[in-house]
Amino acid sequence: MFTWEILCMIKEEYGVTYSYSYITRLLRSEFNAKFAKPYPKDYRQNPHYKSSFYLKLYHIFKKYNLKYDIKTESIINLDTNEPFLIFSFDESAFQFTANNVHVWSLYKPKIEIDTIHLQCKVAGAYSLCKNGKDDLVFLENSTKESIAYCLKSLREKNPIDEIILLIDNFTSHISTLVKEKAEELNITLCYLPSYSPQLQPEEKIWKDNKREIASFKVNTISNYPKLKKRKKRNY
Numbered sequence: 001m002f003t004w005e006i007l008c009m010i011k012e013e014y015g016v017t018y019s020y021s022y023i024t025r026l027l028r029s030e031f032n033a034k035f036a037k038p039y040p041k042d043y044r045q046n047p048h049y050k051s052s053f054y055l056k057l058y059h060i061f062k063k064y065n066l067k068y069d070i071k072t073e074s075i076i077n078l079d080t081n082e083p084f085l086i087f088s089f090d091e092s093a094f095q096f097t098a099n100n101v102h103v104w105s106l107y108k109p110k111i112e113i114d115t116i117h118l119q120c121k122v123a124g125a126y127s128l129c130k131n132g133k134d135d136l137v138f139l140e141n142s143t144k145e146s147i148a149y150c151l152k153s154l155r156e157k158n159p160i161d162e163i164i165l166l167i168d169n170f171t172s173h174i175s176t177l178v179k180e181k182a183e184e185l186n187i188t189l190c191y192l193p194s195y196s197p198q199l200q201p202e203e204k205i206w207k208d209n210k211r212e213i214a215s216f217k218v219n220t221i222s223n224y225p226k227l228k229k230r231k232k233r234n235y
Helices: 002-014 020-031 049-064 144-157 176-184 202-213 221-227
Strands: 066-069 074-077 082-095 119-127 135-139 162-167 187-191
Touching (some): 082 144, 082 202, 119 202, 144 176, 144 187, 176 187
Parallel strands (some): 082 162, 162 187
Antiparallel strands (some): 066 074, 074 082, 082 119, 119 135
């Protein structure tokens, strides 16, 4: 804070005032400050949500004797020396509207508002390991039967290795049917702490997907598969 202290001393000693733009530049360049909306905090969230989640993951790794191999970017079961996959599972409903796209412009742009309100509900399982195969399922609803089908689809895409699935506490996700289906398919469900979406890596992928498809005009839901993002990101 040395630079800031000097500015305060100059102001006191010589009565100097600083413009808003100068203070803004100073905060960005000298203090690496960010100008953005504060991150919303849910009052229902457990203050120790991160540590409780990490502890849960630790117990899973200890139970199956797992280790992350940095060289191969994969999780290995030390007992069998076989890969152990970990996926981020989440659902999202895409609203196809074109008026939420941010653009750079040297003149006042014309805004075309898409009044067609189509919603597309999808469930995605994205691999956090290099050797896992992602899965995207289009859903009509979020019932326990639909989620059980998603687990089956994920297992068909990844038939050999054991799977850990990071999943939230939505009603259908914690149902007995889904838990039984996961056990049948040899999928370990790792539930995230309640009201903690920031621990779900897939939330960032959904955000990028929504930003990308917002610039397209979609007339039917069947067009969405052509627009979905195929590029994997490392988080």
